[in-house]
């Protein structure tokens with residue numbers, strides 16, 4: 001499978017999917033990200049934990065280019081993208097899911113996915129429905145199978161449950177040729193059954209696709225990530241395996257200590 005070859009090639013050249021070098025982001029006097037250094041290998045699956053306001057979403061904005069960084073460099077697959085707009089980063093295989101739904105509500109599940117496969121971005125409105133070509137349709141159907149939505153593919157998106165809409169967001173992120181996907185709290189608001197399904201979907205992604213998932217449910221993080229970055233006050237506070245992070249006394253202090261409600 002070509003993806004696997006790509007992965008071994010990247011790893012043999014020592015290339016990273018992502019390198020952040022001294023990245024910071026200020027909002028006026030507020031330092032949302034402070035001197036963050038982070039590397040993620042091709043195909044790696046990483047969880048980012050941290051309380052509300054720790055800087056997790058700002059980290060994603062810095063990676064995608066949705067917000068420019070104040071200082072530092074961002075490299076994707078060895079290439080410096082710091083000064084590139086988002087769409088140039090997307091062309092290089094970066095994807096992101098949002099918590100706010102950006103789906104076409106009036107269209108069916110399959111049509112939404114088909115449009116994504118045809119390269120129609122969700123931000124752009126097209127009055128003319130493109131003709132269905134076979135390869136995009138086939139790809140769309142296989143993506144819907146991967147996210148367990150094949151049995152509702154003809155329903156309008158508006159009729160999906162919240163959890164199913166999140167699954168569809170993942171299918172859309174998988175269209176094109178993603179190499180690194182950023183998931184911002186995909187488990188938030190899901191029922192226990194939908195959470196189990198999400199874990200299954202993430203675990204079943206092709207292995208050349210790496211991701212970073214913002215997730216504060218340690219049970220979910222343990223199951224879907226091989227490495228964990230813990231953020232606090234805009235800085236990287238700790239890095240390790242999920243087990244190391246879970247058993248770290250400073251992390252426990254931060255999560256369970258005074259204040260107590262710090263999950264975010």
Ligand SMILES: Nc1ncnc2c1ncn2[C@@H]1O[C@H](COP(=O)(O)OP(=O)(O)O)[C@@H](O)[C@H]1O
Pocket residue numbers: 027030031032050051052053054055056057058059264
């Ligand atoms: N667009 C913005 N304008 C001003 N402050 C912001 C903006 N985005 C985030 N912040 C601030 O940056 C800090 C980090 O926010 P964020 O990255 O959203 O945290 P997290 O995702 O970890 O909860 C917070 O103090 C937040 O209020």
Ligand SMILES: [Mg+2]
Pocket residue numbers: 056057058
């Ligand atoms: Mg956030």
